[in-house]
Amino acid sequence: MMNSAAPAKACKPAPLKRLGTCSRKREQVAFPVAVVRMMRLDTVGGLLGNGRLADELCITVRALNFKISGDRGASDANLTDAAAALASRGKGLFAHAQKLREAIQ
Incomplete structure (x- = not known):
């Protein structure tokens, strides 16, 4: 039985030219990691x-840790929601400080 092998030149595939993506979908872009x-x-x-x-961002603590560590990006909506949560906490702290001052008088 005789095995024939193709010459080495024939085994190398020709380089492919990339003309672009075949999909009509937009490329998925991740949130900015900064x-x-x-x-x-x-x-x-x-x-x-x-x-x-x-809870304020409607994600798990694990997902939040990924955002903080840079494994996932934080969207503008995430930052806006975090700012709103902090502002509401600030209003509560300010109101409690007022109550403490009233208790002194």
Whole structure:
């Protein structure tokens, strides 16, 4: 029995020219990962607590940790929701400070 082998030149595939994507769908773009966003989310997590911040963002604490560590990006909506949660917490703290001052008088 005789095996014939193709010459080495025939085994190499010709280089393919990439003309673009075949899909009509837009390319999926991830949220921006920026150190500033990560640090600001981490600061809000420290002030509110990661559990409460995750609840405000409607995500799990694990997903929040991924956002803070930079494995996932934080969207503008995430930052807006975190700011709103912090503002509402600030109003509550200010109101309680007023009650403490009234108790002194």
